[in-house]
Amino acid sequence: MSDIPNRKPETGAFFARDRAWHPPGLTPGYKTSVLRSPQKALLSLDGTLSEITGPVFGHAMLGELDNDLIHNFARPGGSAIGERIIVHGRVLDERARPVAGALLEFWQANAGGRYRHKKESYLAPLDPNFGGCGRTITDENGFYSFRTIKPGPYPWPNGVNDWRPAHIHFSVFGHGFAQRLITQMYFEGDPMIWKCPIVQTIPDRAAIEQLVAALDWGSTIPMDARAYKFDIVLRGRRSTLFENRMEGN
Amino acid sequence: MVQPLGTLKESASQTAGPYVHIGLTPNFCGIGGVYDADLGAAMVNDRTRGERIEITGRVLDGTGTPLKDALIEIWQADAGGLYNSPAEMRGSADPNFPGWGRCATDGETGEYRFETIKPGRVPFRDGRRMAPHITFWIVARGINIGLHTRMYFGDEAAANAEDPVLARIEHRLRVPTLIAPADGNRYRFDIHLQGERETVFFDI
Numbered sequence: 188m189s190d191i192p193n194r195k196p197e198t199g200a201f202f203a204r205d206r207a208w209h210p211p212g213l214t215p216g217y218k219t220s221v222l223r224s225p226q227k228a229l230l231s232l233d234g235t236l237s238e239i240t241g242p243v244f245g246h247a248m249l250g251e252l253d254n255d256l257i258h259n260f261a262r263p264g265g266s267a268i269g270e271r272i273i274v275h276g277r278v279l280d281e282r283a284r285p286v287a288g289a290l291l292e293f294w295q296a297n298a299g300g301r302y303r304h305k306k307e308s309y310l311a312p313l314d315p316n317f318g319g320c321g322r323t324i325t326d327e328n329g330f331y332s333f334r335t336i337k338p339g340p341y342p343w344p345n346g347v348n349d350w351r352p353a354h355i356h357f358s359v360f361g362h363g364f365a366q367r368l369i370t371q372m373y374f375e376g377d378p379m380i381w382k383c384p385i386v387q388t389i390p391d392r393a394a395i396e397q398l399v400a401a402l403d404w405g406s407t408i409p410m411d412a413r414a415y416k417f418d419i420v421l422r423g424r425r426s427t428l429f430e431n432r433m434e435g436n
Numbered sequence: 437m438v439q440p441l442g443t444l445k446e447s448a449s450q451t452a453g454p455y456v457h458i459g460l461t462p463n464f465c466g467i468g469g470v471y472d473a474d475l476g477a478a479m480v481n482d483r484t485r486g487e488r489i490e491i492t493g494r495v496l497d498g499t500g501t502p503l504k505d506a507l508i509e510i511w512q513a514d515a516g517g518l519y520n521s522p523a524e525m526r527g528s529a530d531p532n533f534p535g536w537g538r539c540a541t542d543g544e545t546g547e548y549r550f551e552t553i554k555p556g557r558v559p560f561r562d563g564r565r566m567a568p569h570i571t572f573w574i575v576a577r578g579i580n581i582g583l584h585t586r587m588y589f590g591d592e593a594a595a596n597a598e599d600p601v602l603a604r605i606e607h608r609l610r611v612p613t614l615i616a617p618a619d620g621n622r623y624r625f626d627i628h629l630q631g632e633r634e635t636v637f638f639d640i
Contacts, residue, residue, distance in 0.1 A: 198523050204639065209449045210580035217451070219578030222498040223629050227610075229639040232601060236558050237571050237586075238640045240521035241511065242536035250471065259470050281444050292475075294459025304455045304465055306505070306543070318470050320462045356452065356459055362523060364511045365640050367582060369575055371450040385451060388580050394448040420444045 199425035200234030201365045202281055210388035217384045218345050234365055239424070241364035244290040246324050253322050256295070256335035260318030267317035269298025269336025271412040274372070274400065277329040278359065281423030285329025289421070292322040292358040293333065300341030300351075309341055334412065340379050352379035352386065361421040372417050373399045449581035456507050456575060461540045476509065476538030479552045483532040486515025486553030490622045491587070494546045495574060498630035502546025506576035509538045510550060510587075512569075517556030554589070560600045567595035567602070574627060584638045587625045591618040610636050 212224030232238070252259035257267045274293075278286040296302045296319065299311035303319050317336065325331045335355070342350050354371045361367075373380050380386055380399065389395050397420070406414035457465035461474045480488065491510075494502040513519050518529040520536075529535065539548045557565045567588055574583045588596050596602055596615060605611050613635045616625035627635045 198525055204446065206639065208445060212580060214580060217578070217580070220451075220580060221578075222501075223503070223576065223578035224580075225583070225634055225637050226498075226630050227634050227636075229637050230605060231639045232604075233561065234640060235560055235566065235601070236519060236524075237511070237513075237566070237569070238584075240519035240523045242520065242534060243522055244475075248475075253471070260467070279444060281446055283442060283444055292459050294455065302455045302458060303467055304458055306454060318458075318462065318467045320459045320467060320470055322471075356450075356456070358452075358460060362521075364571060364573070365584075367509070367573055368447065368449060369452045369456075369582060370447050388450070389448045391448075394445065397445065397447055398450070420447045422446050423443065 197362060197424055198239065200239050201363060201422040201424045204422065208391055208394050210390070214384075214388040217388050220388070234363070238365040239363045241360060241362055241366065243288055243362060244324060244360065249322065249324060254333035256317070256319065256321045256333065259321060261316035265316040267297065267336045268314050269317075269339075271334070272337050273332060273334050273406065273408070273412050273414040274355065274417055275330070275332035275403075275406060275414060276400075276417040276419065278325045278331065278361070278419045278421060279329055280361070280421050284423075285325070285327075286361050286421055287325055287327045287329055288362075289325040289329070289331075290322065290360040291325070291331055291419075292320070293355050294320045295335065295338040295355045296341055298336050298339050300339035302341075311339070311341070337374070345384055349384060350379060350382070352377045352383050357419065359419055359421065363424070366421045368419075368421060370398060370419070374415065375399055375402050451577060451580050452507060452575035452582075454505050454577040456505070456577075457540050460507055460538060464540055474538070476536055479534060479537040479550065481532055484553060485530050485533070488621060489552060489554050491550045491552065491570070491616065491625055492547055492622070493616075493625040493627065494548070495541060495576070495627045496629065500631075503541055503576050503629075504543050504546050506541045506546075506548075506574055506579075507538065508541070508548050509536065509573045510552070511536050511571045511573070512552065513555040513558050515553055515556050517558045519558075557595065562600070564598070564600050565595075567592050567599035569599075569601075572625075572627070579629075583629070584640050585627065585635055586614055586638070587623070588615045589618060589623060590615050605636060610634075
């Protein structure tokens, strides 16, 4: 944990979440949600210190290959099989301000859609040089990047013939625990996106499109790796100029 | 015509899925060698100040079946009631206590376990003191957006009785869903996602 240098501490409460924009708890098309969704209303709570504070992680915790999934599980001299891509973007808040020092953790299947997990039994093989996890921390302007191979789609036991689109899971920490977010990134042009019950848990098409990374030709490295750009937006926070807060700020 | 606000929309949540461990607790699920240790696995060291406690429990679905693929994160103040966060303006928290921990539920039993310290009291927005509490955040396959709740301590009856957040729970029969019974320095906090004994979840 470390402070972010040259940053005026932010102590405002976060904007309320738009719960009509996010997926609701109960989305029967995604079967597992039926028994795992609360039935009672949530208790609303304007942010107290417990929510407006949160852990902040220092760059020092990162290993050299933490943001290189092509190599971070590979044997010496080896690399993962698949379409080499760079995923990069910015973490912003709803006021369009960069979120510096945001910890991003990501995980994904290999090029054939197979996850390295004991509960996964899909018949596509594991790649001995691919683990599937990575992490990075945004810089002072909110930028991040990592290198990986493009994951394959994979079948899952929901409907009789449901397949997930190619996707990368993202976990994000902003500056307050109320900003904590897990989401998934999809790839521009993938026709599978519009068939997926998990994607369809999101009510608003614009909210789905915000999770689709654009092919970024300008950032593509010739003869090496294509690039996809994926910006992430976290909750904005109120200015505390006129708030009569006993904690003092 | 009015000026546009120029605000963005928050990225929509999606489920963490059944393989959340690959990304967040890789060593736990057998992916060794990428990270030295799983993040959030250890919250206390020899120099951490405060009373050592253990919190265990399970996350149960609408049939009472424990989730074997859930992941829980907790966030709490130190023994003096200070958060280890840049947004903490009241002083410096214990440098030997991050205040944050992460634990996957066991793949066989569904149990989770945190070794931490009992947090001090933290002021509410109007200055009243909240009872000692720990914020929980639960994600899993089938949970589309992470669930926030709080755990209060069964041996803090007086503080719980004056807690401004617990006081806002209209249905008083639901208050005990947030209070973990004490057994010495051990607390058991079961989280019921749905149904008769549904835990109170927060929109924070």
